Amino acid sequence: MKRGPALMTAATGLAGALALTGCSTSATSAGGGSGGGLTFMTFETPALTATFWDTSIAEAQKEVPDTKIKKIVSPDADRTAYAKQLQASGQFPDILSSINPKDFTAAGLLKPFDQKWLDDNFTDPDGNAIDGKSYIPPTNSQVIPMIFYNKKIFAANGLQPPTTWDEFVDVVTTLKKAGVTPVEMAGGEPWSAAIPLSGIITADVLGADPEWIQKRYKNEVKFTDPGMTAAVGKYRQLVDAGAFDKGALSVSYADANKQFLDGESAMYPMGSWFIGQIPAAAAKDYGTFLLPSATGEAIVPFNTGGTTAVSAKSSNVADAAKFAQAWSLSKANLKTLIETDGAFPMLKNVPFEEFGAKVTPVYTDGFKLVTEDNTKVSAFGQVNNDDALPPGVVEQFNSLAQKLFTSSDVKGELASFDAGWDKAAK
Template sequence: MRRSLALGAAALLAVSACSVGSNTGGADAEITFLTFETPNLTPAYWDAAIKRVTDKNPGVRVKKLVAPTADGRTSYAKQLLQSGQFPDVMIAVDSAGFAEAGNLYAWTPEELKDFQFPQANPVNGRFYQLPANTQTIPPVYYNKRMFADAGIAAPPKTWDELLADAARLKDKGYAPFTIGGGKDGFPSSMILSGLVSTEVYATMPDWLTQRRQDKVKFADPAFQHAFSKLADLAAKGYVDKTSVSRDYAATEQAFLDGQGAMYPMGNWFAANADSKKHDFEVGVFNFPTEDGRLVVPAYTGGGMIVNAKAANLDAARKFALGFQLDKDQLDASVKADGLFPAIKGYTPPPGVGATFKAGYELYAQAVRQNAVVHAFRWETADDGLLPGMKDKVDQAAQDVITGRKSVAEACAFLDTEWAKAG
């Protein structure tokens, strides 16, 4: 994110001529497309999205594949590669490992010209993943009714204020935080992602690059200090240790059902906060920092990668670009998943919900103040964790929350796993 993430949210203009290849013509070509499902991105969403793009590219037919879990799509793609079934197009699959082995198509400057950050997520200086959208990870969503009942007049900006608010909420009988994990993993590490991003990355934005160069370690004081705050939340009972077995969909529903006051999650949650049934108003605030300084973790990427050896490579490329650049599809992704499309000239459609608007403005403010950093654990390619390490981060967070490991032991575990992954 240190690549001048000037989304310019306040100055974006209406999209014009962003769709690709409205009439492709040519012979009928079938491609396989690996998707994943979440409470927001349902089978119906993907079916409609595929139809939306293929209707404008009539020479392309798509066979949809679905990863077994939302957060396991990269590992599933690896399994498919090993079994000789590597999909032609994949979305939100980490390009690292696949690209270096020559399995991915490298996008040309001309193909990337409509993206705001065409040089996001490089692999050895080349770009294999379309930088399709920006996500803030994590803002904190909160139950305004619970906050008011606990006498909290405004959301916290500092870590001490967060702790004080959590104490008030607990005293009122409310669970301060809603977290999860289970088969999805990442809801367990959301708080850790926020802590590392706002504390470690705020002073050392290239920390993960330095980790790749073996100049820093997880066991170093700065990382341990950030991690220790998650342990403190668990020790104080502000984070429910039993919740780490709850999957992502159930975790989201638990918050909407009023089972917790705060829900640290990516900005995609705004779509369901604005559309799903609940009996309280949802607010959103930036992840608090130690001194109250504005630091907003975000990630730009998440787009399509294409199999370089696809039998119908041209069709795969057309479909991928058509999916990522079509205005109707972009609007659908905003409404369904609360995304911030990183496309030149894009503005969200009319009628987006209040939670989305609030989160979008928080991000726009951070952009204006040059206060955006990488979102720890969510980076990809040369800027990201080594392959397989995201699951280890989730595991380390769960181990600390449940008390199975101390912070020092969890950090040592991460360093050991890093050495194995390298």
């Protein structure tokens, strides 16, 4: 398998955010531990519901039975931004779920996990390593994006999954002529708007040079370089070809999911977590393929996932770490993540069968991308290891994707992005 280095791996604003969740902090257990207990920042999705979090917290709390765990729910998908708001107001959580560690490590806000524990429990213990330390356990992996497609729509139009970029554009053109929205896009939410652009950059730029991000940190390459400009130009090519609905920038993630599953679009670039949104009874009607690269080689946009991060400033770091470790090793948690969030487990000592998870052929096809010998590279803008973008740059990238939906000035937008990177990386 080829892979890049380190891979396989203001008060008003806060008050508003808390108001959105109804001051969404709730004690999930009456522990009564010293120091007033610990806070755990979570998030909720159609797959990871309030019930899931409450149940998983109760299970992990068995490792720290005398410590109360209070749940704090992020009001939207940007957990990193919410954690920053909490930190600015002196309320940084003791345990945090699914944040971008690089936004906090420079300030010494996160405690790295014990290396022996990582080595003993995970198939890729250094998958989330940043400068040799891991702040999120490598519990599972994701492919970001996979291209999901509607088999019935493809068959009705005489189409097969494309393996080259030209074939992909031909599929888009054929579907557009047939009156079908070729590609679904959840453009109303910055993180999801960036998924198609991220996929193209990963396939073409990182697929050709897995060390590109490291070279950008060393200022050896630029986003305005020809290879990157050509890749981003492909995104504009899709926009110009009418691949996306004209109103895509106003479509939420939830609405995009529904539109695709209702047959209103033929393809959907999204992370492998979308597998969990496909009803088992309808799974036979959907397939996946990888976004074609410039060379035609299959490039797997890979992310080593995980959930729990621990605050180095916690009043009880030891119990916070114990809780986080227990949560990360829970087979029940992983079973739920497999079935509802399309997670591909990476626990060293647990064969897949032991999870007892019920999966669909779509999941099985995706899992093959993780387990087979192929070319895996960091999913651009999605990873939590050394290839993660500088603090704040993920948000800039998401904004770039939305801007490029309406702006054809690829070189100009990339020049601005270069400037943003240079400022953040200082």
